[in-house]
Amino acid sequence: MPSTVKGVIARSKKAPVELVDIIVPDPGPGEAVVQIQACGVCHTDLHYREGGINDDFPFLLGHEAAGVVEAVGDGVTEVAPGDFVILNWRAVCGQCRACHKGEPQYCFATHNATQKMTLTDGTELSPALGIGAFAEKTLVAAGQCTKVADADPAAVGLLGCGVMAGFGAAVNTGGVRRGESIAVFGCGGVGNAAIAGAQVAGATTIIAVDVDDTKLEWAKQFGATHTVNAKNEDPVAAIRELTGGFGADVVVEAVGRPETYEQAFYARDLAGRVVLVGVPTPDLQVSLPMIEIFGRGGALKSSWYGDCLPTRDFPMLVELYKQGRLDLDAFVTERIGIGDVEEAFEKMHGGKVLRSVVVL
Structure with missing residues (x-):
């Protein structure tokens, strides 16, 4: 059954973000539904809200996230329900010229979920960087989930974008x-x-x-x-x-x-x-x-994206974090609720925080 959850959207250019109900469909072939535990407030999300990426409003914001896989669709072998994962926006295709050259970190055809999440009236949402993680759950391509060792999701979720970059x-x-x-x-x-x-x-x-x-x-x-x-x-x-x-x-x-x-x-x-x-x-x-x-x-x-390959780099950096050699905790300036994203944008714009992290 599709889920109705809370999510943060940018409805129109430069308008304040809104916390609304969204519909997350059951995962189809090659897809996964992830329960989001934490998601960093990244400058890219502000770019989306300001219309600096494209005009495919409304956007479901958030992409620097970690959580637990709730369900997977047919054909998914990378992850399984219960896996703790960091989301990434480089789900390599394995078929493009970069992948064929053995350089999947430069994949030119990364993929996202095929189905669309929507508003309750059926309006399709554009997920930020193909993720959309300012939400209690999100739908992604299974390849966008990188399984890692259990760790503080507010810290390791930042590997999903800014820290990895x-x-x-x-x-x-x-x-x-x-x-x-x-x-x-x-x-x-x-x-x-x-x-x-x-x-x-x-x-x-x-x-x-x-x-x-x-x-x-x-x-x-x-x-x-x-x-x-x-x-x-x-x-x-x-x-x-x-x-x-x-x-x-x-x-x-x-x-x-x-x-x-x-x-x-x-x-x-x-x-x-x-x-x-x-x-x-x-x-x-x-x-x-x-x-x-x-x-x-x-x-x-x-x-x-730091020329990264998530399946190679995320587990390594989580291990460095767990060994005390990479202080991801120091990037987390504050932990906020899902309704505090607009205020976090203001703090970020004013240079007052390294990262505000939404904790769900």
């Missing part, structure tokens, strides 16, 4: 190694996850750059060895000074702005790697001298 930007995309230096521009949830990843990987010089002293203090908790307030000093000069005059081996840009990307470009060492993980708006452009691009060598990369 930042950690992976440093470790998977940037390839930061033992003894290397890294600079991270933007010390919100994603940037601090990049810092945490660099520490786990063994980077010895970890430089946090922001314009907010509170965020720079957060960065120290995650492993930053140095901090630079870009309001008070030139971050490129500061990074060079902290790296023997050379620049950092890896620079992660977690802001998504042309001015910070340009700073990141000039703050790297020769043959260094620049990684863009901050999400820019479609109107933004960056201009760089081609001779500088050529002359500095190295690589300019973008990181999509």
Whole structure:
């Protein structure tokens, strides 16, 4: 029988979110229904509400989530009822050219549930990133469920988006190694996850750059060895000074702005790697001298979901968390109810929290 549950929707562009009844169908072939235990309030959800992703309103928001599988449809072998899972938005297809090349972390045809969740009047909902987890239950493709060891859902659920994006930007995309230096521009949830990843990987010089002293203090908790307030000093000069005059081996840009990307470009060492993980708006452009691009060598990369493979990375990072080597608890600024999402957006927009997490 389909379930009627509470969920948070964005009904129209820039309108406050609403807590309403939604209908979650029984899982069909290849699908799973998951009881949501916790879901982080991510900036991407705010982008959906603001109309910055697309215009497929109404959206069922929420995607950074963990919970327990309640039921599965025909043909599902990845998970079973009772499994504790983290939801992901990269359910690899196994058939596209990336998968055939043995690079499923770049899958170009990730899939979602076929059926639609709806409002009680039958209006179809667009789930954020194919998940829609600001709800007591949600319907997803079974491949969007990654089974992990039991752990605090409010903490490990953040691996579903922001923490994985930042950690992976440093470790998977940037390839930061033992003894290397890294600079991270933007010390919100994603940037601090990049810092945490660099520490786990063994980077010895970890430089946090922001314009907010509170965020720079957060960065120290995650492993930053140095901090630079870009309001008070030139971050490129500061990074060079902290790296023997050379620049950092890896620079992660977690802001998504042309001015910070340009700073990141000039703050790297020769043959260094620049990684863009901050999400820019479609109107933004960056201009760089081609001779500088050529002359500095190295690589300019973008990181999509931290270039992660959930089945590989989520269990590993949960194990690091359980060993005390990756402090996911520190990302959870507050635990809130499902009716508090709009207020959480305001706190996030004001830079007052790393993550508000809805606990159900």
